[in-house]
Amino acid sequence: MADSLASSVQAMDLDVPDVDTLIERCKTLHEEVEQYVTAVDVSQKQAKIPYQVEYRTLRSDFKNELGFLQKLKSANHPPEKARHYAVSSNLLYYEALWAAAKRSSGLLAFRKYFYWNRQRGQAKNGISFSKGSGVKGKTSALVDIVAADGMEWIRVSTTSEKRLLFDLAKLGWQNDSDSEMEDDAPTNWEDEDDEDQVEIVKSARELARAARANPMRGHAPKVRYVLTRLASGKLKEVDMILDKMRAVGMTVQCANDIPETPSVEEALPNLLVDRSRTLSNTLNIDCTILLALISDISHGECEILDWYPGEVRAQILEERKEKLLPTHLYPAIASHPMVTTQEAADQMNLIVDTLATDAEKRRANLLLAQRDRVGFSSADLLKEWQELSDHASPPNFQLPIIVAPAAIPSRVDTLPAAAKKMASELGPLNTAIFFYGWAEGLTTLSSNRARAKQIERFINDVGLKDGEAGPHVWLCGESRSLIAKCGRRK
Incomplete structure (x- = not known):
């Protein structure tokens, strides 16, 4: 030859x-x-x-x-x-x-x-x-x-x-x-x-x-x-x-x-890298994004008071340079239907009841159509939401976010074997949030960088079988805290 x-x-x-x-x-x-x-x-x-x-x-x-x-x-x-x-x-x-x-x-x-x-x-x-x-x-x-x-x-x-x-x-x-x-x-x-x-x-x-x-x-x-x-x-x-x-x-x-x-x-x-191409039709919203959506920092100009924590001060300064909602969150969410877990909603409400301003409380209730906004139509929710913001919401922005019932054990049982090992490391709240999106095949929107990276490392270390898919997480580069009441003085 x-x-x-x-x-x-x-x-x-x-x-x-x-x-x-x-x-x-x-x-x-x-x-x-x-x-x-x-x-x-x-x-x-x-x-x-x-x-x-x-x-x-x-x-x-x-x-x-x-x-x-x-x-x-x-x-x-x-x-x-x-x-x-x-x-x-x-x-x-x-x-x-x-x-x-x-x-x-x-x-x-x-x-x-x-x-x-x-x-x-x-x-x-x-x-x-x-x-x-x-x-x-x-x-x-x-x-x-x-x-x-x-x-x-x-x-x-x-x-x-x-x-x-x-x-x-x-x-x-x-x-x-x-x-x-x-x-x-x-x-x-x-x-x-x-x-x-x-x-x-x-x-x-x-x-x-x-x-x-x-x-x-x-x-x-x-x-x-x-x-x-x-x-x-x-x-x-x-x-x-x-x-x-x-x-x-x-x-x-x-x-x-x-x-x-x-x-x-x-x-x-x-x-170009366009993460919106890979988003699921319905989006799973975690607690960090719920808070970013209702925070006063995200919706308008905020004065920096001398008693604000360093993290809040930094976020206000960052928001002045680059607006989180119109630049990052709203383009990703667009007209997608949204859902959140009961655990994420409960955690948001716990923080709202402890720290939120009156405007942040109103946005929380509008976001989930809860408490004094139960039964409001989507149009009414969106109209009031817009009144509380300097930024125009996306066309066909879908309020309210639907709250899915808590069901951690059943979700873990439907996932690949790697999930059971991961659950012990993530803790109950993050397990509920990320595993819900995983089990339902939904993209989870989060600004919890540490947990998102932890999940990615775990999945890659453990591996998945042919035909199995890991959780899909859209990680926001910035987070927003609630503006805080005077009781948060440090």
């Missing part, structure tokens, strides 16, 4: 790139990425997401590539030398990467390494790997694009048929259609030695290991490998490699099944 592969390699010619053409292509690429970066910066400032999109490596790489090509042109090398340098350009790969990004959504990071063993010989999260996984101390995989809000990893390769056939010939592979696999050949890819594989197969296996060791919401991210210069169904040697890559559980996208790439203008709204 090695001789036939070498013959196939020799039959393929390498295209000679034109430097001027490369520069124009790279300029277009660089301009599109800068357009994306500008949009990300604006979006992150407005949405105040709890993490930053990691685009700096992408931006730097593209800028450096353009500088390299422009320097090459200005050097006025002889044609043969210029061609030699132009062949080393990474533009083809960067174009493929950016095209794959534009066909994706919810981009979080670019060209980022993920580890499965941070200390060689020790498996993370109790995961053990075969002999191939630790070759030459390699314990990380490069992900070109982290997409779908972290739930998808994309790797891009511009490996050509010529390069692949050359590598196969170098390895001396004999498992073509004329030779059967030996009876004792491994049936599991993890039982094979990675050193016997071509580079893209090694890479696929590294990605599979890293994905299992870095779960998102209890599941390994889906992995998609994009091969822009390899077609399936054309050469049996290529198809054999593709089968090996698919054996690790990833999606392999070849040149002949890559969908059309949209323009940057068409793609841009999808590329």
